[in-house]
Amino acid sequence: MKKLVLGLVALVSAAALFVSCGADKDVVKIGVYEPASGDNGAGGKQETLGVQYANSITPTVKIGDKEYKVQLEIVDNESSNDKAVTAASELVSKNVSVVLGSYGSGVSIAASDTFANAEVPAIGITCTNPQVTLGNSHYFRICFLDPFQGTVLANFACDKFAAKKAYCLAKLGDDYSVGLCNYFIEAFKARGGEVVYETFPDGTSDFAAYVANAKNKGADVFFSPVSIEAAALIIEQANTQGMQMPILAGDTWDSNVVLAAAKGTIVNINVTTFFMEGSTNENVVAFVDGFKKYINTNATAKTNNGGDDEISAVSAMGFDAYYTALEALKKAGSTKGSDLIAVLPSVTYEGVSGAIAFDENGDAKRDVAYVKKVNNETGKWEFVAIQTVSK
Secondary structure, three states: OHHHHHHHHHHHHHHHHHHHHHHHHOEEEEEEEEOOOOOOHHHHHHHHHHHHHHHHHOOEEEEOOEEEEEEEEEEEOOOOHHHHHHHHHHHHHOOOOEEEOOOOHHHHHHHHHHHHHOOOOEEEOOOOOHHHOOOOOOEEEOOOOHHHHHHHHHHHHHHHHOOOEEEEEEEOOOHHHHHHHHHHHHHHHHOOOEEEEEEEOOOOOOOHHHHHHHHHOOOOEEEOOOOHHHHHHHHHHHHHOOOOOOEEEOHHHOOHHHHHHHOOOOOOEEEEEOOOOOOOOHHHHHHHHHHHHHHHOOHHHHHHOOOOOOOOHHHHHHHHHHHHHHHHHHHHOOOOHHHHHHHHHHOOEEEOOEEEOEOOOOOEOOOOEEEEEEEOOOOEEEEEEEEOOOO
């Protein structure tokens, strides 16, 4: 009897192993390479939410003649270039077919070689620095780039606020804020403007001197495309000092953290972003309604969204990135990274943020940005303009 029992146990174990192995063959893994902590943790969580929501709607994909379950492998790059390679290596070790992310150009650039060496393609969601895709064939992105965004913001400063002098503030060593400031400065000077430019070191929590300097220099606009964490501190200090000049920022400030910090203040905040609620497009309406329901019925998701159901543009972009990855998997008819790299240049997708297609560098063919501002009474975004750059 003992031998019979042991035999049955062995058979059951073997069967379980067989089922497990079979199940593994029916799974395709998509890596989510995002910050969940550090300076950009809030934005990274919101970007990840867009991916997770898309996965909840479409948890499978047909690759060739086979239906695969899509499994998300999520890692935290901690908003740190130093931690980037470790997080990227973790995804590679989990045999992901494609990676989505990251919120933050610096960590995207830092992890690039890790993905390249493993022949794993990456689809940037909102990493806007040109260096992300420059000189490689494995990194793509679905967002506009900083040369475009910087020019849009400089033109907006001149056209909307008749700005002649701009104060620009970036974080020292940060690829995103330094790069975007440089593009803004170049475009602003081309319009005949004067610039005062400063940087602050990592770990700065007191921005009083920077705000005071902007006021003392007689600047007409305050441009600071920094992290959400720093943004909240700048807003607080600008309000304390009664700063009247408008604050301009890029896509990182499109966050309910910024809305909460600005509510009830006198600070005039205008940002460029990738997506804006209010469209009558049926796909956009469906996304907005569905995402809000997802947030409001999922306590963890709501916490990761900052405690409310305000939709950040990065969530919409995460949503589109997931479906772009599925299109690549379907077109390749394979889960192999090198096969995906080969087909991604020709992948197209009609997303809630607009049409997605890639140019010869793997960059999105995007020429439109949305400008919105904070309503200080309601703590909500208000649409300002759709901005393009004349060619």
